[in-house]
Amino acid sequence: MIAVAGGKGGSGKTTTTLGVADALSRRGAPVVAADADWDLPNLARLAAETRAASMTAPDSDPTLVDAIHAGGEIRLTRSAPTVLGAPKAPRDVDACPTFAALDDAVPTDAPTLLDCPAGASPDAAAPLRVADRCLLVTPLRRAALRDAAKTAAIARRLDCPPLGVVVARADSVPDGVAGLFDCPVLGRVPDAAPEPLSDPGVRSAYDGIADALVTRYGSKRWRVS
Incomplete structure (x- = not known):
């Protein structure tokens, strides 16, 4: 299970x-992408807008709680990511046990990505x-950069060390970025507003990161x- 984390809202985590x-799905992997930002959930909406998953409208998205309560392993497809939205009543759900139950429900050979909250609050720490x-x-x-470095330090304290850094909306990456985070830069994603995931250059960048x-x-x- 990989937590996709950063220090600021709007940094490009979702x-x-x-x-x-x-991109992992294009490589044939059965992938789960789950929304761990329960205060500002938008993963399912973005998935529906970009047609990156099989659902056609945000209202039809299964939630983390739906998937866990279904019992047994979550059934996945290798043709598109399985996107799980935030709980409908997040304050009634305990985050850490929910993420742990999700980890148990996903087959061990399937990548699971958690779209994390920004900042250093207890909610942000839960998926880490x-x-x-x-x-x-x-x-x-x-x-x-400063806030992302703080997030990296918190992640290491929680035994969730960074695999690397994705630099979002950038034309180039300065040499010092890897040293700042003490981990490699895995890729640079160009700016392609307003629909970045429909842009060939962005898709190619994520293929390289995957x-x-x-x-x-x-x-x-x-x-x-």
Whole structure:
């Protein structure tokens, strides 16, 4: 289970969660992308808008709770990511046990990505407590880099070390970024508003990031081609 994390809201975590999930799916992996940002959930909406998953409208999206309460392993497809939305009543759900139950319900050879909240609150820490590793996402703005570095430090304290950094909406990456986070830069995603996941350059960037994740972490864990 990989937590997609960053310090600031709007840093590109949700787009990266879905972009990487879709790229892994293009490699034949059965992927789960789950919304762990329960205060500002938008993963399912973005999935519906970009047609990256099989549902056609946000109202039809299964939630994390739906998937867990169905019992047994979650049935996945290798043709598109399975996107799980936030609970409909998040304050009635205990986050850490829910993420742990999701981990148990997903087959061990299927990548699971958690779209994390921003900041350093207990809500933001919950998916980091459960995930095995994290993927940091940040634009190159000074405040965003500073806050992402704080998130990386928290993740390490919670035994969820970063696999690498994705630099969002950038034309190039300065040499010092990898040193700032003490982990490699796995890729740079160009700016392509307003629908980045429909842009060929963005899709290609996420394909490269997915390849890097497989090489660094998933080659012996995940079912990929």
